[in-house]
Amino acid sequence: MAPVTVYDVAKKAGVGIATVSRVFRRSQEVSMETRQRVLQAAQELGYVPDAAAQALASRRSNIIGLILTRAPHHISSDAFLNQILFHLISEFRKLGMHLLLEIVEDVQNPEGYLHLVKSNRIDGLIFSGPRSDDEALVALIERGFPTVLMGYLPNTNCFSVDINNRAAARTAVEHLIHLGHKRIACITNASLSYSAAAERLSGYQEALEAAHIPYDEALVRYGDFNLESGYIQMNNLLDEAFHFTAVFIASDVVAFGAMSAARERGLHIPKDLAVVGFDDVPLAQYVDPTLTTMRLPTTELAICSSDLIIQLICGEVPEQRHVFLPTELVVRDSCGVV
Amino acid sequence: MAPVTVYDVAKKAGVGIATVSRVFRRSQEVSMETRQRVLQAAQELGYVPDAAAQALASRRSNIIGLILTRAPHHISSDAFLNQILFHLISEFRKLGMHLLLEIVEDVQNPEGYLHLVKSNRIDGLIFSGPRSDDEALVALIERGFPTVLMGYLPNTNCFSVDINNRAAARTAVEHLIHLGHKRIACITNASLSYSAAAERLSGYQEALEAAHIPYDEALVRYGDFNLESGYIQMNNLLDEAFHFTAVFIASDVVAFGAMSAARERGLHIPKDLAVVGFDDVPLAQYVDPTLTTMRLPTTELAICSSDLIIQLICGEVPEQRHVFLPTELVVRDSCGVV
DNA sequence: TGCTATCCTGGAAGCGCTTTCAGTAAATTA
DNA sequence: TAATTTACTGAAAGCGCTTCCAGGATAGCA
DSSP states (O other), X not given: OOOOOHHHHHHHHTSOXXXXXXXXXXXXXXXXXXXXXXXXXXXXXXXXXXXXXHHHHHTOOOEEEXXXXXXXXXXXXXXSHHHHHHHHHHHHHHTTOEEEEEEESOTTOTHHHHHHHHTTOOSEEEEEXXXXXXXXXXXXXXXXXXXXXXXXXXXXXXXXXXXXHHHHHHHHHHHHHHTTOOOEEEEESSOTTBHHHHHHHHHHHHHHHHTTOOOOGGGEEEOOSSHHHHHHHHHHHHHHSOOOSEEEESOHHHHHHHHHHHHHTTOOTXXXXXXXXEEOOGGGGTSSSOOEEEEOOHHHHXXXXXXXXXXXXXXOOOSOSEEEEOOEEEOOSTTOOO | OXXXXXXXXXXXXXXXXXXXXXXXXXXXXXXXXXXXXXXXXXXHHTOOOOHHHHHHHHTOOOEEEEEEEOOHHHHTTOSSHHHHHHHHHHHHHXXXXXXXXEEESOTTOTHHHHHHHXXXXXXXXXXXXXXXXXXXXXXXXXXXXXXXXXSOOTTOOOEEEEEOHHHHHHHHHHHHHHTTOOSEEEEESSXXXXXXXXXXXXXXXXXXXXXXXXXXXXXXXXXXXXXXXXXXXXXXXXXXXXXXXXXXXXXXXXXXXHHHHHHHTTOOTTTTOEEEEEEOOGGGGTSSSOOEEEEOOHHHHXXXXXXXXXXXXXXXXXXXXXXXXXXXXXXXXXXXXX
8 A cells, every 4th residue: 555656666677766757757868778677667566656746846736727717607608618628638638737627706806726826736827717807817927927818818918819809799790780780789798897798899899880880889788698698688678779680699608598588579580680699609500590600719729728828837938929819700590691 | 036935934933844834734733822923924924835745745635636528529518517617616615625627538548537546636536427337437446545426336336426317317208298298209318328328218218117108219319418419319210210299308408409400390399399308407498499307406416526525535434325316307398388 | 098078877955845753831630 | 849731832754756966887089
């Protein structure tokens, strides 16, 4: 039951412990012959290096934190999370790294992830859904801790990976405009303190402006990540807003909630109301009607973030500070035929 | 930039390092006065104990692994994962523990999570979606490593948390039978090597048997976790099976795919076809028609697992080896009116 | 052949903490 | 007052690894 240590392996292989360490650190400076002998001995003894000891001695935990800023009710609706997780873990595994997940429910109380950093539990972190009012995060970045944002924080020069939310939203709304719609409502994906939400709203405004359609605040509502918020805000629009023939909803999940509300009112989509979503969650092509939406490059988002954080941890300086990945309009049935 | 250590705190507080350690380990054996002095000094110096050093010295990493056995295409459809994650992390945080996520794509190649155990990176693990052909897992359990299954593995006495899949499925199908349906098809949530899938199919059979409806294999198809599999299997049923008026689909997500296929064929749900799902994912009440389904006690599942694993790690022996949580039939519109 | 450069290896000193053990001071008891 | 607990505290020995440094062997060069 006594743990197998470097000493055991070293003894069995007839080498010093430094050599054993070198072999497992994949260092070049061990002769082929010795390396084989060590590996053989380790194999026979069932030796696996102790993670804590490695971390303590090398100052590297090989753990990367993924910090999610989400309130409980957001979490359950987050259709990306799974894909992001999958890809991040796959990438990390290739490098012998692991993913530790932390959720920040309240931005004002960032103790959770700060503690991870201060205790050296993680080598770097990926921060999903950064908010500009998160002072702790900004401080961390300025202190030089390896950090990558999934999302974008204006006025910082933190490394970040995101899509061009504004351009994507504009494309989505332009699609509606090309279809002849003049009165186009908007439901955001979240409150505007999330930069992605603010940007998407700007894109909506830009598209209107370019088409000389006046921006009407009465046609705008604010979603809150989940189905219910879409349902509520659509009902609200239907109750209070002047007639509109189309709606841009900056989140598929929110859109599903909204479509449900529209249906209950007896509105037919797309005949009475055209809908464009945002995200292209897997379900978008299986709902009725299938949802026209902006596709997010989920895989690339994850891989790109992982590449960046690894570079930062290794002390390299990535060429690009801010990466913006392309999105793609996926035309389905919710806007009618072109 | 030099890290603050116990020595710094000890010096500043005028005590020995052992005392500093005791204060941070929340040990009782420090006088109030000394404790205050240490805390004060630590505060002023910004001291946070080093996780690796603590782990090495105490043989406890305070990290719990959550192992998911999922193929890539399953992950993205997993509607629970998020909720489970959220609750687990919340529970762990209360105890200063953290969650490390690992995905096992191929059960035949369990190196990933075994390495976590062997390297002492984690104190215990929660295993979601255990499969009976996972020999490494069984070996781990027998070796006494703190392990909790989310799911159930027959023929082992591992601690586990699950729902009674068979009873739940039976309830779901009985609902259809009470509604007068005689020819009821079934699409499983996954291949039968997942015990949950096999159990749910058994529940379906039990319900039929109890109602003296002959079991007809021609009415059964096997889903594969995701939307697409539901779509495909429903088309397959519609192509090949004799007429049926209802279908029990052992996963909401699979059901959404299946409903999409039925719609494309011009079938009206529930008029032409009644559907009962399983899981009660958030979307179930927002699709058209809203989906009658079995509700899973997601929160309880997570909390229960976390309680169990913590007990095991602390060396306590939980009273119950296998916990089965109750489910609830949520009646909505997809089966028509009673 | 003699000298330096190169390659590989082992010894030893930590990394920052926990924990045992012994010891001191205060409290209790006789 | 002396003997015995009891309550805290500190010194020191690791936990299992990495890495600096120096040394031995070999190769390269003149």
